[in-house]
Amino acid sequence: MFSDKKAMEVEQLMIQHLVDVGQTLMEAHNMVKDYLAADKVFKQESYQVHKMEQKADVTRREIGLRLYEGAFLPIYRTDYYDIVDRTDRIANAAELFCDFLVLTRPVFHDTLLESITALLEKNKETYDSLNVFFKAFIDGDDKLLEYKQRVELLEKEIDAIQFSIVRTIFKSDLPKADKFHLKWAIDKFCRMSDLMEDLTDRIEVLAAKIKM
Amino acid sequence: MWRLTSSVFMGWSLGANDAANIFGIGVTSRILKFRTATFLLALFVLLGAWFEGSRCFETLGRLGDIGLNQAFIVTFAAAVAMTILTVLKIPASTSQAIVGAIIGATLVASQPNWIQLVTMVICWILTPVGGALIAWLMYMIFDAIVSRRRRSTRVMQRFLYVTMVVSGCFGAYALGANNVANTTGVYVNTGLITPETGALLGALSIALGAATFSRKVMDTVGNRITLIGPQGAVIATLAHSITLYIYAHIGVPVSSSQAIVGAVAGIGMVRGIRAVNRKVMRQIAVGWMFTPVLAGVFAWLGVIVLENTDLFRVCFHASAKVFSSFLSFW
Numbered sequence: 001m002f003s004d005k006k007a008m009e010v011e012q013l014m015i016q017h018l019v020d021v022g023q024t025l026m027e028a029h030n031m032v033k034d035y036l037a038a039d040k041v042f043k044q045e046s047y048q049v050h051k052m053e054q055k056a057d058v059t060r061r062e063i064g065l066r067l068y069e070g071a072f073l074p075i076y077r078t079d080y081y082d083i084v085d086r087t088d089r090i091a092n093a094a095e096l097f098c099d100f101l102v103l104t105r106p107v108f109h110d111t112l113l114e115s116i117t118a119l120l121e122k123n124k125e126t127y128d129s130l131n132v133f134f135k136a137f138i139d140g141d142d143k144l145l146e147y148k149q150r151v152e153l154l155e156k157e158i159d160a161i162q163f164s165i166v167r168t169i170f171k172s173d174l175p176k177a178d179k180f181h182l183k184w185a186i187d188k189f190c191r192m193s194d195l196m197e198d199l200t201d202r203i204e205v206l207a208a209k210i211k212m
Numbered sequence: 213m214w215r216l217t218s219s220v221f222m223g224w225s226l227g228a229n230d231a232a233n234i235f236g237i238g239v240t241s242r243i244l245k246f247r248t249a250t251f252l253l254a255l256f257v258l259l260g261a262w263f264e265g266s267r268c269f270e271t272l273g274r275l276g277d278i279g280l281n282q283a284f285i286v287t288f289a290a291a292v293a294m295t296i297l298t299v300l301k302i303p304a305s306t307s308q309a310i311v312g313a314i315i316g317a318t319l320v321a322s323q324p325n326w327i328q329l330v331t332m333v334i335c336w337i338l339t340p341v342g343g344a345l346i347a348w349l350m351y352m353i354f355d356a357i358v359s360r361r362r363r364s365t366r367v368m369q370r371f372l373y374v375t376m377v378v379s380g381c382f383g384a385y386a387l388g389a390n391n392v393a394n395t396t397g398v399y400v401n402t403g404l405i406t407p408e409t410g411a412l413l414g415a416l417s418i419a420l421g422a423a424t425f426s427r428k429v430m431d432t433v434g435n436r437i438t439l440i441g442p443q444g445a446v447i448a449t450l451a452h453s454i455t456l457y458i459y460a461h462i463g464v465p466v467s468s469s470q471a472i473v474g475a476v477a478g479i480g481m482v483r484g485i486r487a488v489n490r491k492v493m494r495q496i497a498v499g500w501m502f503t504p505v506l507a508g509v510f511a512w513l514g515v516i517v518l519e520n521t522d523l524f525r526v527c528f529h530a531s532a533k534v535f536s537s538f539l540s541f542w
Binding site for chain 1: 228240242243361362363364365366367368369370374440442
């Protein structure tokens with residue numbers, strides 16, 4: 001008799017994976033705040049980011065194994081694994097950004113602090129919207145498209161803030177090397193929300209495939 | 213009774229090829245285990261043959277008068293033609309092979325029932341067309357009812373499981389009702405066996421073919437799922453089963469493979485994709501022309517040799533006796 005127990009387990013693990021990735025992001029946000037406040041505790045928080053990213057990796061591998069053991073129809077398995085992989089890339093991006101801060105120590109001027117705080121807030125908001133979207137996908141909610149549009153809207157807002165920060169940086173009197181250094185830091189941070197938007201696109205494709 | 217070995221051969225070939233049209237997608241997508249699929253196929257082919265196979269037995273009987281030795285030649289010629297075309301990778305239909313062989317064998321001594329033949333040819337043309345139309349209609353209904361709102365993957369999987377088992381069992385029933393006559397029909401019409409024995413033997417041979425040789429064919433057929441999706445594949449199976457069942461009621465054995473190709477093409481039409489490519493179309497057209505002609509020529513030659521060569525007749529009876537004693541020994 002056909003049983004969807006394995007599929008349910010994978011879905012639960014995917015939600016857990018999303019929580020792990022979310023915690024990685026939270027640790028990264030805390031680290032950035034401490035870094036901007038010149039609090040030396042940011043180095044220890046960088047370690048926490050690595051730890052949470054590793055936890056997300058363990059969950060991702062567990063999901064891979066469960067899919068290999070036969071959860072979901074074979075035609076959906078690669079889609080599901082791809083989604084998990086793309087979710088994991090968000091945690092990887094957070095880890096990379098933190099490493100960049102720790103290793104290269106870009107100097108953010110006070111004029112940028114407000115915009116960077118706004119970036120952090122929007123990033124968190126985008127991830128929360130991604131969570132709502134993901135749960136809607138698992139539950140087969142009809143409002144999936146509506147939730148996706150919310151993620152897209154937030155990502156656009158982040159792009160606008162990113163554009164404004166980069167423009168401010170390049171209008172300043174900083175040496176060119178510093179300008180590019182800061183731009184890289186901002187680009188790396190904004191990569192996370194780009195990946196979140198890409199993930200919603202990928203899930204939308206799978207939702208369409210399941211529908212017909 | 214040794215003559216019935218050709219029927220078993222024919223039934224085995226039919227089971228090996230056509231089981232994939234019914235449960236191929238269910239097995240390759242691992243919704244169903246191969247063993248479960250084979251069991252369901254055997255059970256429902258038997259039920260279909262037992263309760264509704266008689267109409268097709270009668271239709272084959274109306275095509276022409278066939279004697280006992282000729283019946284062996286007819287079934288054997290059809291099975292050989294099927295094997296040759298399968299080796300050449302040309303899709304062949306057992307229904308067309310057996311009808312072609314009966315016509316070939318009948319032509320040696322008398323005239324076949326041409327009106328009956330024309331009726332059958334019309335049905336063969338309408339099989340893929342009917343499959344396509346039914347699939348097209350069912351897909352539109354499915355699209356309007358089931359796909360209107362979004363459902364979770366697990367709900368869709370459960371839906372697929374139920375529809376796949378139901379359509380598979382119905383497909384096996386329809387296959388039994390429609391195609392069992394291809395395996396034992398000529399012997400039932402000669403009076404060598406009763407329709408019930410014919411249904412039982414035919415169904416068991418089809419089940420044997422499905423159990424021993426259909427796994428690889430299922431893997432090939434299962435690839436369809438990537439083209440039209442699991443829902444489309446289930447609808448194609450169901451449309452194919454309905455087509456076969458309609459022809460079983462009319463009493464004309466038709467090709468299961470052509471019905472499924474038509475159904476897949478029908479779903480392709482709705483979704484705006486070319487689900488059946490030109491190469492497959494060409495192969496079907498070649499199979500369409502060559503299967504009955506080749507089987508007919510083999511049967512015609514076989515009957516001529518049987519009835520005009522004394523040496524052959526001696527050899528034929530001698531080998532028959534050896535084979536018969538071998539069977540009774542076992």
